[in-house]
Amino acid sequence: MDQTPQENLFELQLDHDSSNQLREATKWSRFLAILYFVFIGFGVLCLAFGTQAIVKMISTSMPGFDSLAGVLVAIIIIALIFFTWTTILLYRFSNLTREGILRQDQELFNDGMKALKNYLTVYGIFTIIGLLGNVSTLIKSLIS
């Protein structure tokens, strides 16, 4: 994107300090993303080899509720898909921002910021769901 000197005067710059901070941030976020991918891999393996065990456990502990096992497996699969999507966004933020800073490429940097925005949006929605879960637990705890 072309910028006139006038525009540059009033723009925040990715100066020496913020460049280094952001680069360090992307190193840690990439490490986290890779770690999350490993967790997802374990999750998929557990799902592949543990589905039978889940079905067996539910059918023995709650006879008549066999269909509940299917619902539980479906919830786990959906959770894994959302977690994978979030992790991809985190990985994209790490790579694009880092490359943008290293190559001094505005487009890559902007794409990295877009990935960060998307990551935090999805994470925000999960936080709202988590808060609702905490409220229901609190209400249950107060009633009992």
Place this chain on the structure above:
Amino acid sequence: MDNFQPSSGNLFNVVVDIRSRQYLHNAASWARIIAILSFISSGFALITVFTDRNDEYKIVTLIMSLIVIAISVTVNIFLLRFGTNTLSSLQNMNQEKFNTGINGLHSYFKVIGIIMIICLSAVVLMILFAIIGLGLR
């Protein structure tokens, strides 16, 4: 920390332009929402822990919950710092606040990374001790 030097003639080619400003604004807004909601969630969790009367392992649950809540609050303080300072810097074009905001984002990911390393090390140690324990029987 290794210091990064911009490669080209122009000292800083990458700026926060209209597009990245919009993205950063949204990201910082969400970061602030996440941090505030997490503080509220931690508060609810704390109340739940103290009001739960059905727990047999009350002290263990209490200690574990307090550790998790303390970690959550610490991590989200950095996220709130990123959100608040970045939003303020985008409104006032304040480079100093922008740098503080980015520093908050760096600290946020770093703290989570360190916590993850500690947790994984603890899990690995537990597995090792379990294996050693089984071997000594």
